[in-house]
Amino acid sequence: MTSSIFMHPATMFIIGALLLPLAKKCKVQKIWLVLIPLVAFIQIQYLPESFGKVEWLGFDLQFGRVDKLTMVFLHVFTLMALIGSIFGLHVKESGQHVAAWLYVAGSLGTTLAGDYLTVFIFWELMAFASVFLIWYRKRKRSIEAGYRYLLVHTFGGLVLLGGIFLRYQNVGDLTFELISVDQATLADYLIMIGFMLNAAVPPIHAWLPDAYPEATVTGAVFMCAFTTKTAVYVLARGFAGFETLAIMGAIMTLYGVAYAVIENDARRILAYHIVSQVGYMVCAVGIGTEMAINGASAHAYAHILYKALLFMGIGSVLEMTGRSKLSELGGLYKYMPYTMIFTVIGGISISGFPLTSGFISKSMIIAAAGNNHQLVIMAMLLLAAVGTFLSVGIKLPYYVFFGPRDSGLQPKEAPWNMQVAMGIAAFMCIFLGFYPDYLYDMLPYAVNYHPYNSYHLTETFHLLGFTGLGFYLMVKYLKPHDVSNLDLDWFYRRGADWFMWVARKPVSATNEWVSNIYQNIGLRFTMALARALSWFDWEGIDWALDGSARGVVKGGEQVRQFQTGKLQHYIGAAVALLFIVLIVVVLV
Amino acid sequence: MIVNFLTYLRERPSFLKWLFLAYLAFALIFDFFADRHHAHFWGDHLVGFWAAFGLVGCLAMIVFCKGLSHVWLERDKDHYDK
Numbered sequence: 001m002t003s004s005i006f007m008h009p010a011t012m013f014i015i016g017a018l019l020l021p022l023a024k025k026c027k028v029q030k031i032w033l034v035l036i037p038l039v040a041f042i043q044i045q046y047l048p049e050s051f052g053k054v055e056w057l058g059f060d061l062q063f064g065r066v067d068k069l070t071m072v073f074l075h076v077f078t079l080m081a082l083i084g085s086i087f088g089l090h091v092k093e094s095g096q097h098v099a100a101w102l103y104v105a106g107s108l109g110t111t112l113a114g115d116y117l118t119v120f121i122f123w124e125l126m127a128f129a130s131v132f133l134i135w136y137r138k139r140k141r142s143i144e145a146g147y148r149y150l151l152v153h154t155f156g157g158l159v160l161l162g163g164i165f166l167r168y169q170n171v172g173d174l175t176f177e178l179i180s181v182d183q184a185t186l187a188d189y190l191i192m193i194g195f196m197l198n199a200a201v202p203p204i205h206a207w208l209p210d211a212y213p214e215a216t217v218t219g220a221v222f223m224c225a226f227t228t229k230t231a232v233y234v235l236a237r238g239f240a241g242f243e244t245l246a247i248m249g250a251i252m253t254l255y256g257v258a259y260a261v262i263e264n265d266a267r268r269i270l271a272y273h274i275v276s277q278v279g280y281m282v283c284a285v286g287i288g289t290e291m292a293i294n295g296a297s298a299h300a301y302a303h304i305l306y307k308a309l310l311f312m313g314i315g316s317v318l319e320m321t322g323r324s325k326l327s328e329l330g331g332l333y334k335y336m337p338y339t340m341i342f343t344v345i346g347g348i349s350i351s352g353f354p355l356t357s358g359f360i361s362k363s364m365i366i367a368a369a370g371n372n373h374q375l376v377i378m379a380m381l382l383l384a385a386v387g388t389f390l391s392v393g394i395k396l397p398y399y400v401f402f403g404p405r406d407s408g409l410q411p412k413e414a415p416w417n418m419q420v421a422m423g424i425a426a427f428m429c430i431f432l433g434f435y436p437d438y439l440y441d442m443l444p445y446a447v448n449y450h451p452y453n454s455y456h457l458t459e460t461f462h463l464l465g466f467t468g469l470g471f472y473l474m475v476k477y478l479k480p481h482d483v484s485n486l487d488l489d490w491f492y493r494r495g496a497d498w499f500m501w502v503a504r505k506p507v508s509a510t511n512e513w514v515s516n517i518y519q520n521i522g523l524r525f526t527m528a529l530a531r532a533l534s535w536f537d538w539e540g541i542d543w544a545l546d547g548s549a550r551g552v553v554k555g556g557e558q559v560r561q562f563q564t565g566k567l568q569h570y571i572g573a574a575v576a577l578l579f580i581v582l583i584v585v586v587l588v
Numbered sequence: 589m590i591v592n593f594l595t596y597l598r599e600r601p602s603f604l605k606w607l608f609l610a611y612l613a614f615a616l617i618f619d620f621f622a623d624r625h626h627a628h629f630w631g632d633h634l635v636g637f638w639a640a641f642g643l644v645g646c647l648a649m650i651v652f653c654k655g656l657s658h659v660w661l662e663r664d665k666d667h668y669d670k
Contacts, residue, residue, distance in 0.1 A: 013619060040629040111646060115642065116667050131648060180621055204594075211656045252618065257651045258649070258652075258656075259652065259653075261653040261654070262653045262654060262656075262657040262661070331596055334591050334595070336592045337591050337594075341590070342591065342637075361656055367628075370629075371628070373628075375628070375629050382638075382641065382645075383641075383645045383649070386641075386646050387644040387645075387646075387649050390649065390650070400594070402598070412667070430618065450591055453626065454621070454622045454623045455621065455622045455623055455624055455627075455632070457618075457622070458615070458618050458619045458622040458638075459638045461614075461615035461618060461619075462615055462616075462619065462636070462638035462639040462641075463638050463639075463640070463641065463642040464642070465612050465615045466638075466639045466640075466641075466642035467643070467645075467646045468608065468645070468652065469608075469612060469642075469643055469646075470642070470643050470645075470646030470647050471646065472608070473647070474647065474650045476644075477654060480653070481662075482665060483657075483662045483663060483665060484663060484664075484665045484667070485657055485661035485662060485663065485664055486660070486661045486667075487661075493668050496667075505659035550645055
């Protein structure tokens with residue numbers, strides 16, 4: 001069965017990434033960048049239902065498990081990899097592309113995994129590969145944000161791994177299937193928290209608006225698509241019907257959009273808006289009915305395309321002008337008209353205009369909440385839809401491309417490859433709006449929902465029109481200022497400062513105090529002890545040993561004086577001795 | 589061409605304003621004829637309910653969020669570097 005690993009789409013991206021430097025050497029990098037995602041996009045249609053089963057250290061790993069839920073996500077992930085790679089064609093650094101593809105591979109691997117260990121392996125690959133998309137921006141802020149991103153995701157990964165271990169201890173089985181709400185234990189909730197961290201559910205969401213605005217232009221396009229939507233997939237796979245998720249998701253939609261209304265940096269607005277949009281999906285997963293799971297999948301599909309389109313539009317502006325703050329932009333429609341049109345298409349799609357993809361997907365989740373009689377949640381989702389149109393549908397394009405003032409910038413239109421990528425994404429947004437069945441046929445359950453009914457249309461006309469009126473009345477009050485707003489990352493960013501302060505001040509002071517004591521008291525005591533020992537050594541031990549040694553030396557010295565080496569002395573001494581012997585003999 | 593057209597429109601703000609108001613009037617009139625038997629709750633039966641929801645929600649959101657930002661959340665962009 002090991003040969004079936006090669007049909008895994010992640011394998012294709014990994015091998016493609018490893019061979020990319022070679023392709024660059026042969027000057028076919030651009031062809032390679034389009035070829036691999038295109039082949040993957042076609043190849044996923046031919047995947048068998050189950051493949052890549054491996055036994056390893058007594059665990060049954062399953063690298064490929066394909067059903068309709070998997071297929072929707074695989075379809076949009078590979079399509080997005082293609083669009084993102086085309087958008088980044090002009091980037092010469094192979095490293096960025098390698099990181100992006102390994103990241104895609106991690107996402108595909110997680111989506112196809114049939115057991116928790118495989119999920120975990122690819123989960124970590126995603127976190128590790130994507131951090132390079134931040135670091136490749138090569139600014140001090142990006143490096144720092146990348147480290148924070150990595151630390152937060154490492155923490156999330158550890159929580160997930162802890163949950164997996166506990167679950168194995170409890171159940172003795174690591175198959176990745178739906179967990180029922182009644183039987184959920186601590187282990188399952190730990191796994192859920194690990195997944196929720198990647199879905200950016202508050203209060204563990206702050207990594208997202210912290211990191212994404214600091215990523216490279218192409219990196220952000222990839223990042224906005226994969227991490228959060230993979231998390232939505234695993235939540236839908238394992239935790240559908242958990243009421244907590246429905247409530248958290250509804251809160252997320254409002255939390256994200258509230259920050260999108262007040263932020264100034266365009267990519268930060270979009271990043272906060274991901275939190276809001278993923279909230280719809282998390283909420284739908286929590287509702288858990290067939291219609292809601294359909295809605296979550298459809299919204300993930302549509303959202304990836306229009307959010308990537310918005311990130312590409314704003315990314316093009318950043319690439320051409322070097323700026324992304326609303327307070328520094330304005331009047332660009334004259335110089336970047338195509339980028340403007342594409343961004344506006346993204347904006348109206350995300351707001352759910354009729355005949356765009358947002359209309360056919362978002363409304364499905366809201367209707368699912370209504371059908372399930374969760375009216376408070378439904379009202380929260382609709383209020384978030386109002387905020388979405390306000391912040392991303394109107395405010396963002398208005399201040400970037402039109403605006404009350406002209407920024408004086410005269411950038412060129414974005415390069416052709418960026419426009420092609422934006423064109424594909426924009427086409428898909430409109431195409432799905434006109435022909436929703438293309439998406440509905442892919443959904444996990446049979447769809448019995450028609451978005452284009454007169455009531456839904458009038459509801460949308462009103463919500464959008466009167467939100468527009470609200471903007472028109474308050475436009476002066478919404479003027480962007482060059483500030484950023486505090487969020488919950490304050491706890492670990494200031495927390496890290498306090499940790500460093502504690503390390504520098506109290507710990508270091510205590511250390512110094514202890515070493516002073518040691519110097520003043522300890523050292524003297526040690527010296528005195530050393531002197532005492534040395535005295536004992538000299539006087540006690542050496543006296544005995546050296547005394548005898550000195551005796552030998554002295555004796556030897558005395559003997560040596562006899563041995564002068566002169567023959568006459570010896571003869572003289574021998575004669576003298578003879579005399580003495582004779583005298584003694586004679587006298588005695 | 590697109591640029592010229594947009595510039596032409598931007599130079600006529602009162603025309604845009606009337607166009608927008610005409611759209612709002614159309615939306616309200618359309619609401620009288622909408623089919624309501626898929627209604628989820630009482631609000632769905634009221635003509636113009638979502639118009640009020642949209643306007644009030646939008647204004648409340650702007651006032652609340654901008655207010656919260658001004659009194660509490662707003663910091664210099666290099667706040668954490670200090």
